[in-house]
Amino acid sequence: MEYVLYDGSHLVMAGDFTANHVIGDGRSMLHMAHNSTLKVVNEVTSHVHIYEGADLFMETLNEVVFISYVYVNGFLTLAVPEEQNITLTSPARMTIESLGMPHLRTPRLTVGTNTSLNVINDELLFDLNTEDIIIEGNFSVSGNITIHGLRSFTVGTLGKATLNPTMSEMYLGSEIDIRGIVTLGRHVNIVQPCTQFLIELGQLSWPATEDIITIECDIVNINGPFSPGTVSFGSGVQHFTVGANGVFTMTADGPIIAESVAVSGTMNVNNLVDFRATNGTDPRIATFVINYPSGLLELNKLDLPKQENGVTLNDTDSTLHVSSLTIDKTFTADVLSLGDGADDISVNRFGVWTFTPSGEYRVDTFYSNGTITASAPVTFRGYATDKIREVFFEYGARVTLDNLAQSSKAWTGVSTLPVHEFKLYGDLFAGKLTNHIDPSEGWDRLDMNLNGSMYFLPEGDFLIDYMYVNGHFESYGAINMSSADTELLIHIDTRGKMKFDSLISANWESESKVVAGSIQMESGSNWVSGNTNWVVTTFDISGVLTSHPYSDTQIVYLTINSGGNVDFTRPNTIKGFDFTIASGGLMQMFYGKQPDDATQGCEATRLLYKTVTIAGTARAGSMYIGHLGDDVQFCKTVVISGTLDVSGGGYLYDQGPGE
Numbered sequence: 001m002e003y004v005l006y007d008g009s010h011l012v013m014a015g016d017f018t019a020n021h022v023i024g025d026g027r028s029m030l031h032m033a034h035n036s037t038l039k040v041v042n043e044v045t046s047h048v049h050i051y052e053g054a055d056l057f058m059e060t061l062n063e064v065v066f067i068s069y070v071y072v073n074g075f076l077t078l079a080v081p082e083e084q085n086i087t088l089t090s091p092a093r094m095t096i097e098s099l100g101m102p103h104l105r106t107p108r109l110t111v112g113t114n115t116s117l118n119v120i121n122d123e124l125l126f127d128l129n130t131e132d133i134i135i136e137g138n139f140s141v142s143g144n145i146t147i148h149g150l151r152s153f154t155v156g157t158l159g160k161a162t163l164n165p166t167m168s169e170m171y172l173g174s175e176i177d178i179r180g181i182v183t184l185g186r187h188v189n190i191v192q193p194c195t196q197f198l199i200e201l202g203q204l205s206w207p208a209t210e211d212i213i214t215i216e217c218d219i220v221n222i223n224g225p226f227s228p229g230t231v232s233f234g235s236g237v238q239h240f241t242v243g244a245n246g247v248f249t250m251t252a253d254g255p256i257i258a259e260s261v262a263v264s265g266t267m268n269v270n271n272l273v274d275f276r277a278t279n280g281t282d283p284r285i286a287t288f289v290i291n292y293p294s295g296l297l298e299l300n301k302l303d304l305p306k307q308e309n310g311v312t313l314n315d316t317d318s319t320l321h322v323s324s325l326t327i328d329k330t331f332t333a334d335v336l337s338l339g340d341g342a343d344d345i346s347v348n349r350f351g352v353w354t355f356t357p358s359g360e361y362r363v364d365t366f367y368s369n370g371t372i373t374a375s376a377p378v379t380f381r382g383y384a385t386d387k388i389r390e391v392f393f394e395y396g397a398r399v400t401l402d403n404l405a406q407s408s409k410a411w412t413g414v415s416t417l418p419v420h421e422f423k424l425y426g427d428l429f430a431g432k433l434t435n436h437i438d439p440s441e442g443w444d445r446l447d448m449n450l451n452g453s454m455y456f457l458p459e460g461d462f463l464i465d466y467m468y469v470n471g472h473f474e475s476y477g478a479i480n481m482s483s484a485d486t487e488l489l490i491h492i493d494t495r496g497k498m499k500f501d502s503l504i505s506a507n508w509e510s511e512s513k514v515v516a517g518s519i520q521m522e523s524g525s526n527w528v529s530g531n532t533n534w535v536v537t538t539f540d541i542s543g544v545l546t547s548h549p550y551s552d553t554q555i556v557y558l559t560i561n562s563g564g565n566v567d568f569t570r571p572n573t574i575k576g577f578d579f580t581i582a583s584g585g586l587m588q589m590f591y592g593k594q595p596d597d598a599t600q601g602c603e604a605t606r607l608l609y610k611t612v613t614i615a616g617t618a619r620a621g622s623m624y625i626g627h628l629g630d631d632v633q634f635c636k637t638v639v640i641s642g643t644l645d646v647s648g649g650g651y652l653y654d655q656g657p658g659e
Contacts, residue, residue, distance in 0.1 A: 005030060005046045013038060022046050024068055026091075032056060032074065050074040052098070063087060064106075070094040072101060081105035088137065090114035096121075103127035110134040113158055119145070125166055132173075135159035135180065146170060155180040155202060168211065176217075178202035178224070187228065189214040192235060199224040201245055212253045212310060220258075222246040223265065230307075233257040236278035242267045244294050254308040264291040269318075271304035272335070276321040283321040283339065292350045295329035299336070317358035327351035327370065338362065341383035347372050349396055369394035369426060377402045377413040377431060386437050387418040387444075395451050397426025405431060409476065409503070414459045418442070424471065425449040430456035436463040440484045448473060450495050464488060469496040469525075476503050478510035478530065487517025492543060494524035501530035506569075508548045521545065523563050541566055541585075560585035560616065568605065569593065571621070575608035575628055583642060585616035591645070593621060611637040619645040 002021045005011055005028035014033035022030060022038075024046020032038055032054035039057040047069040050056050054074035058064045064078065065087045072095065078084040085108040088094055092112070096104075097120040109130045111117045115137035119126050122143045129148045133139075136156040144166040150173040155161055157179045164185030172188060176197045184206040190197050194217035202224045209229050216234035223243025231250045236257030242248045246265030255274035276283040290297050299318045306313040317335040327347045333355035341362025347353050351370030357378040364383045378401050382388045393399055400406060401415045411432040418437045421444060433456040436442040442463020448454065452471030458479045465483045470493035478501050482488055492498060500512045508530035515535045521527060525543030533551040541564040548569045556576040560566055562584030568574075571590045581587055589605035602621030608628045612635070623646055627634040 003030070003046075022048070026068065029069075034074075044068070044070075050076065053100070058084065060084070065089060066092045066094060068092060072096045073098050075101050076104075078106065083107065085110070088112050088115035088117060090137075092116075094118070096126075099124065103129065105129040108132040108134070111137045111139045111159070113137055113156070116140075119143075121145075135161050139163075147172075151175065153177070155182055157201070168213075178204050187211065187213050190217055190220075192216055194218060196221070199226055199246070200243070204228075222248040222267075238278075242295075244291075251302075251304065252307075253310065258285055260287045261285055262287075262289045262291060263295045263297045265294055266296045267298070268301045269297075269299045270302040272300050272306035272315060272318045274306070274319040274321070276319075276339075282323075284323040284342070285321060287324045287326070288320070288322040289326045290329050290331050290351070292328040292348070296332075297330070298332045300334035303334075327353050331355075341381070343383060347397075364389045366391045367394070368392075368399060369396040370398075372397075372399040373403045374401045374415075375403050377411070377415040379416045381416075381418065381437075382420075385420075387420050387441060390421045390423070391417070391419045392423040393426040393428060393452070394423075395425045395449070398429075399427065400429040401433070402431030403429075409457070411457065420444045422446045423449070424452040424454060426452060428452075428454045428456070430454065432457045432459050434459045436461070436484070439463070442484050448496075467491070469493065469498060471495070472497045474499040474502050475512075477501055478508075478512040480513045482513070482515035483517075487537065488515060490514075490516055490519040492519075492521045492525040492527060494522045494543075496522070496525040496527075496543075498525075498527040498529070500528070500532060502528075504530065506548075511550060521564070523561075560587050562616070567591075571603035571605050573606040573608060575606075577609060577633070578611050578613075579607055579609040580613045581616040581618055581642065583615040587616075587618050589618070589620040589623065591619035591621055595621065608635070610635060612639070613637075614640045614644055615642045617643040617645065619643075622646055 001019045003019050004023045006025040008027040010029045012031040012033055013036050016037040018039040020041045022044040029047040032050045034051050035053040037055045041059045042061055045067055049071045052073045055077055057077045059079050063085050067089050086106045087110040089112045092115040095118045102124045113136040117139045119141040126141055126145045131149055131151040134154045136159050138160045140162040145163050146166045147170055150171055152175040153172045154177045159180030161182045165188055168188055170188050174193045174195045179200045179202045182204045187206040187209050191214055196219040197217040198221045200223045204226055212230050212232050213228050214232050214234045218238045220237045221241040223246045225247045227249040230253050232253040233256050238259045240258040240261045242263045242265045244264040249268040251270040252273035255276050257278055259277055277285045306315045317337045319337040319339050321339040323343045325342055325345045328351050330352045335358050336355040337358040338361050344365040345363050347368040347370040349369050354373045356375045360379045360381050362381045362383040366388055402411055405411050406429055414432045414434055415430055416434045418441055445466045448469045448471040450470050455474045457476040462479050462481045463484045465486050467490045501508050501510055511531045511533055513533040518538045519536055521541045521543035523542040527545045529547045531548050531550055534553045534555055536555045538557045539555045540559045542561040544565045546567045549572045552573040554575055557578045559580045561582050564585045566587040568589045595602045604622040604624040605620045606624045610633055612625055625638055
């Protein structure tokens with residue numbers, strides 16, 4: 001038997017009938033009168049109105065498809081509900097408003113594009129028993145709903161679901177994929193077993209609640225707006241991602257637990273929070289990435305305390321347990337601890353990391369060509385060893401410690417930065433800094449390239465084995481520079497600039513000290529050392545050195561090459577083995593300056609060397625060349641083929657006797 005309705009006709013059935021097909025033209029309507037039954041073997045394509053007590057009985061066809069308007073006041077029955085799927089395809093519209101049909105069982109429910117399924121059950125609980133829900137159209141339930149047996153919940157790009165779960169424990173399945181709009185009248189927990197929880201350019205929302213919401217799943221990807229409230233990560237997440245279009249705002253209850261974290265959109269955590277891995281033996285998250293171009297992670301946004309199980313904790317910081325931290329955009333952390341430490345930290349070109357440090361920051365490799373701003377001093381340490389294995393601040397890096405005190409120079413404390421290998425091609429504003437752990441563990445090596453710069457106030461000795469400067473090295477105060485267990489080697493290249501006690505421009509009083517095996521200054525280099533005590537084996541100068549020493553200068557082999565320019569701005573005793581000013585070289589020793597007592601003339605600068613060779617120019621207010629005075633080393637050779645100038649007594653031309 002086949003029923004064909006066309007041309008806007010209406011067919012009223014009162015009784016029990018069976019049909020292979022009920023075919024309509026999109027304008028015709030089948031009316032099933034009260035208490036009637038229609039068994040359909042295959043399909044129904046006409047509009048159907050099932051009145052109260054009537055039953056549309058679908059026989060054993062596995063896929064029950066509706067393409068028309070179906071209004072259910074009675075019953076829609078599947079012959080084998082465990083095996084028959086229900087699918088609405090365009091332009092189907094199904095409305096279920098039936099006191100006698102409070103439940104529906106089907107393995108898969110599909111609400112296709114340009115279709116709708118509306119359940120009007122203001123007075124009843126609607127029970128949906130299904131394994132898979134696919135919503136590409138509009139699915140709404142006006143009253144309470146409970147869903148049983150769900151395996152997957154999918155809302156497509158054009159899909160819209162409006163549901164009111166009867167309880168928060170309603171399980172949405174192991175695979176949740178929301179690309180449309182889902183509005184729930186009550187929050188739900190995302191719990192295991194859960195393979196993936198995706199908000200992919202979709203929206204999931206529910207009313208504000210004081211309850212704690214659980215989110216635990218293998219994969220969580222928030223790539224749309226999602227503000228669930230207070231969230232516990234339960235047993236944890238394997239891979240947690242906030243996509244480029246995601247805006248995830250939450251208050252954390254307990255730690256955020258994940259094996260990997262990637263933030264490409266916006267993630268706001270309203271309170272202090274811990275991040276850690278699911279692994280109990282190593283709490284560190286394997287990879288933690290904030291991605292360019294729109295990644296933003298902000299912790300303690302609303303300045304709220306840390307909590308767990310609803311109880312406020314007394315902790316004063318957030319803690320990031322992480323093995324590898326990569327910041328390609330913005331990480332605003334407020335007060336942050338790194339727990340036991342990290343293997344590596346990278347703040348890349350567009351990365352901006354702002355934080356107030358808490359505890360020691362342990363890391364093995366530390367890289368940046370972005371912006372790092374610590375509002376207070378930082379104590380760095382190595383993770384596998386006591387010292388950081390490598391620090392590389394590349395061109396473009398701007399690293400600032402104790403940032404709030406940088407303008408006033410009223411430092412709030414001391415940062416500590418012990419390093420094996422330090423490559424500095426960017427800018428480091430370190431504040432007050434200790435560069436060693438103990439008297440034997442300073443920096444092995446500093447390589448400061450062309451655009452590198454370092455500004456700091458040393459606290460304690462500045463211990464280093466090798467130093468290459470082709471950038472700008474500036475100590476705000478006096479500095480005691482040496483190597484702990486070898487001879488310090490310093491190479492200042494053609495663009496290298498060094499300043500000691502730089503907040504004073506003349507008449508330095510605090511004394512710096514340099515103890516080195518070898519110092520080499522290339523042509524174009526410049527060093528303003530202030531009051532420095534020099535203890536150097538070999539000093540080879542082709543650049544410009546300005547010094548104001550009070551203590552005796554001990555340079556065993558001092559060579560001023562052609563183009564080299566040395567200016568000692570006060571009288572001094574300079575002693576060693578070999579003193580050489582090559583042709584084209586210049587050394588001035590309190591030359592052309594007024595002495596403290598203009599009536600007595602200049603105090604002599606004393607050159608106490610075994611050999612003195614002046615092929616260039618030596619100028620002094622007053623000079624004495626002689627032996628060391630230890631009855632061992634005597635001045636044996638003085639060769640002057642250049643100029644030795646002590647004219648004018650070293651001060652005003654018409655005053656003083658000179659010497």
